[in-house]
Amino acid sequence: MFDCLKRAWQRKRLKDPRFDFLFEPYRGDEVVVLDTETTGMNPKKDEILSIGAVIVRKNRIELGQAFEAWLKPRGEIGEESIKIHGIRRIDLEHGESPETVIPRLLEFIGNRPLVGYYIRFDQRMLSRYTRELLGVDLPNTLIELSEMYYRRYRKSSAHEFVDLKFDTILETLDLPRLGKHDALNDAVMSALIYLKLKSMPEYKGAFS
Numbered sequence: 156m157f158d159c160l161k162r163a164w165q166r167k168r169l170k171d172p173r174f175d176f177l178f179e180p181y182r183g184d185e186v187v188v189l190d191t192e193t194t195g196m197n198p199k200k201d202e203i204l205s206i207g208a209v210i211v212r213k214n215r216i217e218l219g220q221a222f223e224a225w226l227k228p229r230g231e232i233g234e235e236s237i238k239i240h241g242i243r244r245i246d247l248e249h250g251e252s253p254e255t256v257i258p259r260l261l262e263f264i265g266n267r268p269l270v271g272y273y274i275r276f277d278q279r280m281l282s283r284y285t286r287e288l289l290g291v292d293l294p295n296t297l298i299e300l301s302e303m304y305y306r307r308y309r310k311s312s313a314h315e316f317v318d319l320k321f322d323t324i325l326e327t328l329d330l331p332r333l334g335k336h337d338a339l340n341d342a343v344m345s346a347l348i349y350l351k352l353k354s355m356p357e358y359k360g361a362f363s
Contacts, residue, residue: 162178168291181265187267189277190208190339190342194228206260208264226250227251228244228250270297271299304317304348307352328351330348
């Protein structure tokens with residue numbers, strides 16, 4: 156009930172009616188698996204440097220329709236974030252502005268559910284930009300991979316540890332590590348995780 160009221164309130168605040176489709180209920184059989192690389196972990200002040208996304212239709216990753224974009228930051232890129240993703244300011248000399256990238260991304264994802272590894276962080280980062288441009292948070296339904304994994308591999312005791320690191324999940328599911336660490340590669344690996352997990356008994360029929 157609360158979620159419905161919040162969506163209705165957000166919809167009324169939408170500045171650009173071209174994006175009203177984001178608030179329509181989704182009736183199809185696709186999800187969008189998404190990842191971002193950022194200057195840090197604070198959605199209130201950090202910036203998105205790159206976005207990668209792929210569509211999953213039933214049990215197939217549509218690599219031919221992949222989305223990838225690089226954004227030129229307004230501020231500095233700290234050394235700690237460079238150690239994680241390897242993206243330097245010089246690498247973004249030809250990056251695009253959020254005003255160009257975000258509308259294109261919204262057209263790509265539509266009103267489909269968004270899947271990702273700690274996808275709520277990505278949603279909060281993207282919402283900072285959609286609020287500036289459209290006056291609303293990104294409203295899509297979210298599917299969290301670490302929660303799916305935990306449900307499958309949780310232990311019998313609350314005191315037992317479940318390692319939710321991305322690399323551990325890939326290894327446990329016997330999935331490949333693809334090349335360098337970037338948003339699109341991480342989105343593809345996340346899509347592989349999603350397909351593997353949703354085929355397991357815990358999720359039978361949940362995503363059909």
